[in-house]
Amino acid sequence: MxxxxxxxxxxxxxxxxRVGNGAIPNFNEVADQMLALYPxxxxxxxxxxxxxxxxxxxxxxxxxIGLDLLSFPAQKTEASISRDTGKLTLAGPLELVQGGLAxxxxxxxxxxxxQGTASFWGFTEVVMRLPEALAPAQLSQLVxxxxxxxxxxxxxxxxxxxxxxxTSRSALADPVEQTLRVPNGTWTLSIAPAEGWSDPxxxxxxxxxxxxxxxxxxxxxKVYSQLAARGGELEVLVARRTAxxxxxxxHLKSILDAIxxxxxxxxxxxxxxxxxxxxxxxxxxxxxxxxxxxxxxFVEPRLADSFRxxxxxxxxxxxxxxxxxxxxxxxxxxxxxxxxxxxxxRDCNGKVIGVxxxxxxxxxxxxxxxxxxxxxxxxxxxxxATQVSIWDWDISRxxxxxxxxxxxxxxxxxxxGQPDREVWLSRVHPEDRPNxxxxxxQALTGKSTGYEYEARILHADGxxxxxxxxxxxxxxxxxxxxxxxxxxxMDVTGHKEAEERIRRLAHFDALTGxxxxxxxxxxxxxAIGRAQREQEPMAVLMxxxxxxxxxxxxxxxxxxxxxxxxxxxxxxxxxxxxxxVARIGADEFILVLPDADANRAAHVAQELLELLSSxxxxxxxxxxxxxxxxxxxxxxxxxxxxxxxxxxxxxMHRAKDDGxxxxxxxxxxxxxxxxxxxxxxxxxxxxxxxxxxxxxYQPQVSLTQGHISGAEALLRWTHPDLGSVPPAEFxxxxxxSGQILQVGTWVLRTAVAQLKIWQDCGLPPMTxxxxxxxxxxxxxNLPELIRxxxxxxxxxxxYLELELTxxxxxxxxxxxxxxxxxxxQLGVRMSIDDFGTGYSSLNYLKRFHAxxxxxxxxxxSGVTQDPEDRGIVSAIINLxxxxxxxxxxxxxxxxxxxxxxxxxxxxxxxxYYFSKPLPADQFAAFVQNRSAS
Numbered sequence: 001m002x003x004x005x006x007x008x009x010x011x012x013x014x015x016x017x018r019v020g021n022g023a024i025p026n027f028n029e030v031a032d033q034m035l036a037l038y039p040x041x042x043x044x045x046x047x048x049x050x051x052x053x054x055x056x057x058x059x060x061x062x063x064x065i066g067l068d069l070l071s072f073p074a075q076k077t078e079a080s081i082s083r084d085t086g087k088l089t090l091a092g093p094l095e096l097v098q099g100g101l102a103x104x105x106x107x108x109x110x111x112x113x114x115q116g117t118a119s120f121w122g123f124t125e126v127v128m129r130l131p132e133a134l135a136p137a138q139l140s141q142l143v144x145x146x147x148x149x150x151x152x153x154x155x156x157x158x159x160x161x162x163x164x165x166x167t168s169r170s171a172l173a174d175p176v177e178q179t180l181r182v183p184n185g186t187w188t189l190s191i192a193p194a195e196g197w198s199d200p201x202x203x204x205x206x207x208x209x210x211x212x213x214x215x216x217x218x219x220x221x222k223v224y225s226q227l228a229a230r231g232g233e234l235e236v237l238v239a240r241r242t243a244x245x246x247x248x249x250x251h252l253k254s255i256l257d258a259i260x261x262x263x264x265x266x267x268x269x270x271x272x273x274x275x276x277x278x279x280x281x282x283x284x285x286x287x288x289x290x291x292x293x294x295x296x297x298f299v300e301p302r303l304a305d306s307f308r309x310x311x312x313x314x315x316x317x318x319x320x321x322x323x324x325x326x327x328x329x330x331x332x333x334x335x336x337x338x339x340x341x342x343x344x345x346r347d348c349n350g351k352v353i354g355v356x357x358x359x360x361x362x363x364x365x366x367x368x369x370x371x372x373x374x375x376x377x378x379x380x381x382x383x384x385a386t387q388v389s390i391w392d393w394d395i396s397r398x399x400x401x402x403x404x405x406x407x408x409x410x411x412x413x414x415x416x417g418q419p420d421r422e423v424w425l426s427r428v429h430p431e432d433r434p435n436x437x438x439x440x441x442q443a444l445t446g447k448s449t450g451y452e453y454e455a456r457i458l459h460a461d462g463x464x465x466x467x468x469x470x471x472x473x474x475x476x477x478x479x480x481x482x483x484x485x486x487x488x489x490m491d492v493t494g495h496k497e498a499e500e501r502i503r504r505l506a507h508f509d510a511l512t513g514x515x516x517x518x519x520x521x522x523x524x525x526x527a528i529g530r531a532q533r534e535q536e537p538m539a540v541l542m543x544x545x546x547x548x549x550x551x552x553x554x555x556x557x558x559x560x561x562x563x564x565x566x567x568x569x570x571x572x573x574x575x576x577x578x579x580x581v582a583r584i585g586a587d588e589f590i591l592v593l594p595d596a597d598a599n600r601a602a603h604v605a606q607e608l609l610e611l612l613s614s615x616x617x618x619x620x621x622x623x624x625x626x627x628x629x630x631x632x633x634x635x636x637x638x639x640x641x642x643x644x645x646x647x648x649x650x651x652m653h654r655a656k657d658d659g660x661x662x663x664x665x666x667x668x669x670x671x672x673x674x675x676x677x678x679x680x681x682x683x684x685x686x687x688x689x690x691x692x693x694x695x696x697y698q699p700q701v702s703l704t705q706g707h708i709s710g711a712e713a714l715l716r717w718t719h720p721d722l723g724s725v726p727p728a729e730f731x732x733x734x735x736x737s738g739q740i741l742q743v744g745t746w747v748l749r750t751a752v753a754q755l756k757i758w759q760d761c762g763l764p765p766m767t768x769x770x771x772x773x774x775x776x777x778x779x780x781n782l783p784e785l786i787r788x789x790x791x792x793x794x795x796x797x798x799y800l801e802l803e804l805t806x807x808x809x810x811x812x813x814x815x816x817x818x819x820x821x822x823x824x825q826l827g828v829r830m831s832i833d834d835f836g837t838g839y840s841s842l843n844y845l846k847r848f849h850a851x852x853x854x855x856x857x858x859x860x861s862g863v864t865q866d867p868e869d870r871g872i873v874s875a876i877i878n879l880x881x882x883x884x885x886x887x888x889x890x891x892x893x894x895x896x897x898x899x900x901x902x903x904x905x906x907x908x909x910x911x912y913y914f915s916k917p918l919p920a921d922q923f924a925a926f927v928q929n930r931s932a933s
Contacts (some may be wrong), residue, residue, distance in 0.1 A: 002517065007088060007105035007107075007126060007183060008038070009034060009038040009041050009044060009090060009126045010039075010104075010105050010106070010107035010124045010126050011088075011107065011124075012048065012127060013034070013044060013107075013124035013126075014032065014107055014109045014124045015758075017046070017109050017121065017122075018109070018111065021111070021442045022048075022121055024046065024054070025357060025374075027054045027056065028054070028056050028058065029371075030374075031054075031056030031057075032056060032057070032661070033375070034230040035056065035057075038126070039780035040132075040133055040136065040932060041126045041127070041128060042102070042127050042128060042129040042132070042133075043056065043057065043061060043126070043127035044056045044057055044124075044125070044126055044127075045064070045123075045124070045125035045126070045127060046122065046123075046124055046125070047069055047122045047123040047124075047125060048121065048122040049120075049121070050068055050069045050070035050079060050083070050120050050122060050598065051066060051068045051069070051122075052064050052065055052067045052069070052503065053065070053122075054588045059097060059610050061098045061355075062098070062561075062817075063097045063098040063099075064096065064097055064098050066873060067097055069106075070083070070506070071785050072097075073235050073694070074094060074095060075094060075104075077156055077157035078091035078156055078157075079091075079123070080105060081156060081184065082106045082107070082108050082123065082184065083120060083123075084109045084186060086108055086110065086719040087108070087183065087184045087498075088106070088107045088183040089105075089106050089107075089183055089184035089185065090103060090105050090106075090182040090183045090184065090185055090808065091102070091103070091104045091105075092130075093106050093130055093162065093163075093164055093558065094165075094466075095129070101129070101130045102127050102128055102129045102130055102133070103127070103128045103133055103164075103551075104125055104126070104127055105125060105126045105128070105129065105183065106123050106124075106125045106294075107119045107121075107123060107124050107125070108123055108395060109122055109123065109124055114740065120434050121555060122811050125654040127601055130164075130165070130305035131165060131442065133163075133613070134151070134165055134773075139151070139165065140647075140696065140825060141767045142191065143167055143194075146192050146193060146194050146195065147183040147192065147193055147194060147590075147769075148166075148167045148168040148170060148172055148191070148193075148194045149165075149166065149167055149172075149189060149192075149336040150163060150164070150165075150166040150168065150172055150175070150189070150190040151164040151165040151166070151169075151186065151187060151188075151189050151190075151193045152164055152166075152187070152188055152190065153186065153187045153188065156185070164187065167556075171852055172190050172191075172192040172195055172430075173192050174192065175190035175191055176190070176191050176192065177189065177190045177342075178419065181499070181502075187420060189830060194707065198509055204339055206711060210838045211766070216781075217328075227273065227644065229717075230265050230820070233378065235738055240349035243293055249710065258428070258658075260278055260360075260361065261276075261278060261358055261359060261360045261361075262276070262279040262280060262282055262338070262358065262359035263275060263276040263278070263357070263358050264276070264279045264290075264357045265345070265354060265355075265356055266354050266355050266356075266357065266756060267312060267353065267354040267495075268315065268352065268354055269294075269351060270294045270307075270308055270311060271292060271293070271294055271447075272290045272291050272292065272294070273291060273354065274287070274291065274295055276288055277288050277292075279359075280331075281329050281330075281331040281332070282327060282329050282330065282331075282359075283298040283299075283329025283330055284298075284329075284331050284581040285298070285330075295307045296307065298330070303387070303465070306325070306518065309321055310340065310342055311342060311355050311357075313342075314342040314344055314355050315344050315352050315354075315355060318341065318344055318352065319343075319344070320341055320343040320344075320571075321341075321343075322339065322340065322342075323340050324337060324338065324339050324340070324362070324792065324829075325337075325338055325340060326338070327359065327890075331653055336361045336362075336796075337361070337363045337366055338359040338360060338362065339360050339362045340357060340358070341357070341358045341359075341487070342355045342356070343355065347908075359414075361736075361844060369614070372795060378773050388405070388488050388489070388490050389402060389403050389405045389406040389409055389488065389489040389490075390402070390403040390405075390406075390473075390487075390488055391403070391406060391486070391487055391488070391489065391823065392484075392485075392486055392529065393471065393484065393485045393486075393487070394444075394483070394484055394538070395443060395444060395482055395483050395484060395485060396483040396484070398444065398478070400419065400421075402919075403717055404417060405648055406419070406489065407419075408831075408907065409491055410457060410458075410459050410460060410465060411459050411460030411461055411826070412460050420486050421440070422799050424457075425437060427453065427457050427458040428455050428457055428458075428759040429455070429456035429458070429464055432454075432455035432456055433455075435453060435455070436455050438565055439451060439452075439453050443471075443485065445481075446476075446477070446481030446482045446483065447481065447482075448473070448481075448482055449473075450471075450472075451469070451470065451471035451472075451473075451485060451487060452469065452470045453468075453469055454466060454467070454468050454469070454470070454492065455467060455469070459588045461552070465491055465493045466491070466492045466493045466495075466496040467489050467490065467491055467492060467493075468488045468489070468490045468492045469487065469488075470487055470488060470490075471485045471487025471488075472485065472486060472487060473485050473738075474486050498694070506518060506866075507519040509582075509583040511564060511565060511583075512564060512565055513568070513582045514568050514581055514582055514589070515574065515580060515581070515582040515583075516583065516584070517582070517584045518583035520580065520584065520590055520592070521641060523580045523592060524540070524580070524641045524730055525581075525641060526591050526595050527580070527592055528634060528639075528640065528641070530594060530636055530831075531595075531622040531635070534595075535596045536594075536595045536635055537595070537596060537598075537634060537635075538592070538593065538594055538595065538596060538633070538634040539589070539590055539591075539592075539593040539597070539598075539601035539604075539629070539631060539632070539633055539634070540590065540602065540631070540632045540634070540645065540647075540648045541590070541591040541593070541601065541604070541605060541608075541631050541648060541663075542588065542589075542590055542629065542630045542632075542645070542648035542649050542651070542652045542654070543588070543589045543590075543591065543612075543627050543628070543629050544587055544588050544627065544628050544629075544656070545563075545587040545625050545626075545627055546566065546611075546625060546626045546627065546628055546656065546661060547562075547625070547659040547660075548560065548563075548586070548625065550569055551563060551623065551625070551742040554750065555621065559618050559619065559621065559623075562618045563616055563618055563623060563625065564586075564587065566616055566618070567589070567612060567625075568583065568589070569590060569764045570612060570613070571591070571608065571611075574589065574604075574607060574608065578594055579592060579593050579594065580592040581589065590645070590648075591604070591608075593792065597633070598631075598633055598665065601631050601633065601665075602631070602663065603669050605629045605631060605663035606663070607661070608625060608627060609626070609629070609661065609663065611626075612625070612627045613626050613627070613661065616632075616662055618721065618869075620856045626661035627661070628652055628654060628655040628656045628660050628662065628895075629649055629652060629662070629663035629664070630647075630648045630649060630651030630652025630654070630655055630663070630664055630666065631648060631663060631665045631666065632644045632645075632647035632648040632651065632665075632666045633665070633666075647666040648666065650663060650666055651666040651667075652664070658821060666669075677733055678738075679722070680722070680725065680730050680733045680778060681733050681736075681737045681739075682731055683719055683721075683722060684717075684733060684734060684737070684739055684743075684897055685739065687717055687719070687743075688742065688746055690893050691721055692717055692718055692720075693715060693716070693717050693743070693746065694715075694716050694717075694718070694919070695714065695715060695716070695747065695750050695751060695754065695920070696710045696713075696714045696715075696716050696917035696918060696919060696923075697712065697713055697714070697754075697917060697918055697919075697920060697923040698711065698769075698911075698915065698916070698917040698918070699711055699914055699918075699923065699926065699927070699930075700712060700766075700769070700909070700911050701908065701909055701910065701913050701914050702907070702908055703898075703901065703902045703906055703907060703908060703909055706906065707764065707765055707930070707931070708764065708766055708927050708930060708931075709767065710766045710767035710768065710769055710801065710836065710907060710908070711755075711766060711767075711768055711769065711923065712770075712771075712803075712910060713729055713747060713750075713751040713754075713768060713769065713851050714915075714917045714918075715726070715731070715743070715747055717730055731773070733775075735773055735775055736774075740773045740775050740776060741775060741776060741779065744772065744773060744775075744776045745785065747770060748770055748785070748786070748789050749789050749793075751768050751770050752768060752789050752790065752793045752795050752800060753793050754768075754872065754923065755768040755793075755799060755800075756793045756794065756795050756798070757920075758924055761924065762929070763847075763924060763927050764927070764931060765799070766800065766927075767798075767799050767800070767801045767829065768802040768888060769799070769802075769803055770801070770802055770803065771833065772802050772803065772804055773808075774808040775852070777804055777808060777819060778815070778819075782819065782823075783819070783822040783823055783826060786800070786802075786826060786828060787826055790826075790828075796827070797827030797828045798827050798828075798829060798924045800829065801829040801831055801851065802823065802828060802830055803829070803830075803831050803833040803854065804816070804830065804831070804832060804833060804834075805833045807834070816848065817848060820848055820849040820850070821849060823849070824849035829851040829852070830848070830850045830851055830852075831850060831851055831853070831854055831888070832848070832852070832853050832854065833835050834856045835852065835853040835854055835855060835856060841932065850885060850906075851885065851886060852880075852885060852886040852887065852888055852907075853885050853887050853888075854887075854888045854889075854890055855873055855876050855877075855878045855887070855888070855889045855892020855906070856890060856891075857889075857911070858888040858891075859872050859873050859876075860873065860889050860891050860901070860911075861891055861893070861897075861899060862894060863900045863901070864896045864897060864900065870900070873889070873900075873904065873906075877904045877905055877906055881905065886907040886908065887906050887907050887908070888906075888907065888909065888910065889906050889908070889909045889910070889911075890910060890911065891910075891911045891912075892909040892911030892912075892913045892914070893911050893912050893913050894913060895913070897913070898913060900908045
């Protein structure tokens with residue numbers, strides 16, 4: 001729905017704010033006048049800094065005063081959008097704090113600071129009450145024709161559908177919809193037959209749509225036509241008042257005492273000789289009491305001195321003297337601005353013998369003059385700000401008259417006399433000229449019922465400006481033919497440019513200027529259709545920048561954006577005209593190569609690898625990034641956009657898994673792996689709820705005393721269809737999908753609770769070792785979670801041992817130290833798992849609050865055959881001893897391995913030599929039997 005006309009009051013108010021440098025004197029009076037000029041506007045609002053300061057009319061709207069639009073929950077989102085975009089925004093429907101439902105047109109106003117920059121001042125706003133604001137659209141006629149409708153929008157904050165107006169309590173059945181652009185937003189009109197599509201009247205939906213949108217647009221054209229006559233209205237008021245004053249002067253000559261002016265006579269010494277009743281009111285005394293006295297007897301000395309000085313000037317100049325002065329009446333306290341005329345009085349010999357004084361209250365006149373001047377200024381500023389030009393066309397004589405802005409708004413000087421039509425037609429863009437000429441010729445026949453068009457007109461600076469011309473017949477002859485038309489011409493270049501920007505934003509990436517997903521969908525569909533017709537292959541490449549997140553995290557998003565723009569430029573420069581490059585994600589790009597087989601695709605991919613891997617100069621930085629590329633070929637890998645994109649994405653991820661900075665073609669084996677991961681991910685989401693997860697426990701044996709010193713909790717998953725899923729497979733999926741936090745919390749709670757059960761059943765004291773993933777360990781709530789789990793189970797913290805792999809520990813050693821310190825303060829023990837497989841720093845290792853190093857089974861398995869493994873295990877044990885740490889050997893399976901470990905001074909061991917991982921009840925029995933033996 002186009003509501004720009006009704007919303008133009010916001011521009012008028014904004015113009016007044018700028019003229020007043022942030023203030024609108026006599027706001028209520030001005031706003032009341034403006035409301036009469038803008039039908040449909042129920043209130044006008046001014047919000048300084050976002051806080052409502054003035055509302056007109058004030059009565060009934062007092063609650064709105066002081067409301068901060070930028071923080072009030074119901075309005076802050078749309079107010080922030082208007083402020084941040086700098087655009088007029090149509091918000092609503094809104095529940096007003098003063099009551100009622102309304103639409104709000106909100107225009108941000110920016111004023112220039114002394115430094116020349118634009119600073120946010122506040123909003124000018126027009127409120128249009130619902131449902132009255134939609135009444136002129138006559139949507140009720142749709143109901144009369146048998147249709148139900150919904151007028152709705154997507155709420156910018158909630159992202160949900162918000163009903164503006166509707167005739168149905170339930171959802172419309174398969175409605176026909178039309179999008180209506182409103183300032184900084186979009187509305188949608190949905191229409192469906194009330195009796196459903198089976199009703200024969202449903203076949204006329206297009207007619208109904210036409211009616212609906214005609215009704216929505218029809219009422220917008222009438223607002224500005226009312227402005228033409230407004231310009232001289234106050235001038236008439238001033239003229240009437242001037243005539244009244246002139247009549248009063250004539251009347252004064254005959255009946256001085258009957259007029260409301262002050263009249264008095266003084267001699268040359270300033271002594272009063274006579275006065276009229278109004279002067280008696282001023283001094284608060286009767287004429288008898290006044291005669292014979294001076295000004296000093298009635299007013300303060302400073303004012304009396306002023307009166308005497310003006311008397312002297314009139315007598316010295318021997319001519320009337322006029323001045324203006326503020327006087328306060330002693331009788332009733334009235335204070336007003338008076339125009340005082342003092343004329344010398346002469347005797348019969350022409351000698352000056354005194355002065356005649358007449359003082360007239362001109363307060364109202366001055367106010368009227370100021371109001372008239374201000375109104376003319378405001379009207380001129382408003383028309384200039386809204387870029388509206390007014391024209392009057394005498395069709396019968398083919399003569400037309402225009403306002404000054406008709407020329408100046410396009411940079412031309414005003415031409416004397418009637419404007420030359422052919423000159424103006426020559427300024428119309430050649431593509432638009434035939435339609436404009438046709439509209440003029442049709443209007444000249446007198447049979448035109450409407451006059452409306454949009455066209456581009458040449459500006460004096462050489463550019464073309466879009467204008468909207470609309471007219472209305474105001475006079476017809478006896479045959480009903482139009483003889484006179486009034487109208488306006490508005491510069492709508494901004495609207496056109498905004499529409500173009502919106503169109504571009506809908507189809508192009510705002511950062512790189514490349515096609516986005518929407519336009520890519522159209523182009524790839526076209527390319528597939530061509531490939532089908534021509535029976536030729538086609539390649540789709542998905543390109544992702546390796547470790548791009550590190551660039552953003554290290555140097556900031558500004559550098560990251562600049563890098564993406566340069567990447568896009570390089571890719572675009574390397575593609576042919578018939579090939580498409582699109583950006584579909586933060587650092588993901590798609591290339592569509594028509595008529596390209598695998599050889600052509602590989603050639604392009606290799607060139608892109610070399611092109612994109614060269615250095616980038618971004619501001620003062622030199623960066624090097626690499627791409628990973630996945631390739632899918634039509635028709636072997638897919639017959640539609642989604643299929644090809646999915647295959648290319650799968651291949652791209654394989655390229656990353658294989659080491660990055662390479663290209664990989666899609667294969668069926670990749671699809672199987674991808675499908676397997678997706679199957680496991682979906683099945684795992686229900687594993688906890690369906691009790692499919694179980695903990696097994698492997699005993700840890702003290703090599704010095706021979707008893708069970710601890711147990712390691714190991715997660716197992718048995719699925720009814722997939723069977724037993726290996727932990728190495730599903731734990732990685734849990735980490736990638738974000739499910740590891742929920743699963744990990746369950747493991748911690750279950751393991752600690754089980755240890756408590758064993759202790760309560762009389763099993764010897766032992767520690768419970770639980771593995772932590774990197775995601776769990778980095779979670780800021782981990783220490784609090786551990787504290788709560790131990791408290792819930794009433795378990796002393798030193799019985800819990802948390803295992804962290806060496807690779808995770810060294811990935812962020814400073815962060816690990818901080819977390820370990822927090823856990824150490826709780827009393828929880830920490831161990832470094834799989835020690836020897838990573839790259840530990842001794843400097844960090846000694847700073848870790850670790851209790852134990854766990855020797856990886858890959859070294860333990862070779863101690864009886866491989867001298868290097870024996871050396872590594874011995875070194876780890878000696879290192880642990882020097883640092884005061886315990887050691888546990890994993891994967892012990894033979895007596896020979898056990899003997900070597902015991903000889904080297906290893907503290908603990910676990911493995912199949914002692915026991916495989918056992919369910920909780922079997923583990924308890926194993927401990928009891930070992931204790932008994």
